[in-house]
Amino acid sequence: MVDLTNCRSVIFGCEGTTLSAAEKKFFKAEQPVGFILFARNVETPKQLKKLVKSLRTAVGRPDAPVLIDQEGGRVQRLRAPHWFEAKPFGHFGDLYQTDPERAIEALRLTTRLIAADLREAGITVNCTPCLDLHLPETVDAIGNRAFADNPQVIARLGAVVAEEMLTAGIIPVVKHMPGHGRATIDSHHALPHVGAPHDTLQETDFAPFKTLSVLPWGMTSHIVFDAIDPDHPATQSAAIIKDVIRGEIGFSGLLLTDDLNMEALSGSLAERATAALEAGVDIVLHCSGVLTEMQEVAAVCPPLTEEAQARIELGNRVFDHTPDKIDAKADLARLNDLLETDIA
16 A cells, blocks of 8 residues: 555646656655646657656656546547547437447447557546536537436446446546536636526436446536535535535545636635635646646645545555456457447
8 A cells, every 4th residue: 555645635737748857846845646647748659658657756656646538529638640539428328329239339349448548558547437418508518528418328328438447447537526517608718507406406417426426536517506505616615525426426436626727716726726625625636737836736735634545545446456458459340340330
């Protein structure tokens, strides 16, 4: 068991494809829990593996979590020609309406191919699956990143993604808790308000997260749910985090925020981080890789709580087994056969 006592309750990005001397010094001194990668950090498989290794070397922890968003469709940081590119979740949700078995097998193969790329790079956490509803009013920032409008279908397909990630030794992160599907504006740019009644949210938006509440990691949404806490977005709301996510939904895993830089949140970065941690999240996520911003956030992030350390250790049990080897060429051929007939 690795000692996480001195780790700060934050995950950081980095600026480019290699670490600068200043970044190495900062990460060594501040000891973030882990790191998250974006397209700006990625060039080739060899470069990516080297960067992942250098991030872990900087903090002196060979098992420090390295995260990425590799969903499929618009949200995938690893791209052709070096990596497999997947269809968005909405494609599989559409297929499920007419051929559930085919949709599940195609999604399973897709996830296995994604996981194989991540394992090869040394990436251990994937911010997927997205369990949000896809409704007529759903903002395009979510759009076809969501599987469907049916909570049961979302939970079934989300479980396929999570199971395959875990089997491959990758920790999945369910998002965006407790649901982003009713937001009509993009939380990257402004603060969405959802006015649906609490009982409606329980029956719909919250339901997929409740079904998959045993999963090890989750991510909050920067959305105000007026019926529950009209004054704070979920990320900074004790009522949402403690009563809904931990209570009604029953999620007991590691809870991190969506990116602190998103403009749905207000105040300085330090104020955003402090409010989220005080509301009950375990870890804040800061993605820009801008060193001065990271210094501001690190200054207000305390060491991990004992509860957060225990949640990380529990999630790390995914690494206690040796993942099965896959035949990527055969899996890709079978996937192409399954998806040969396009759907609208």
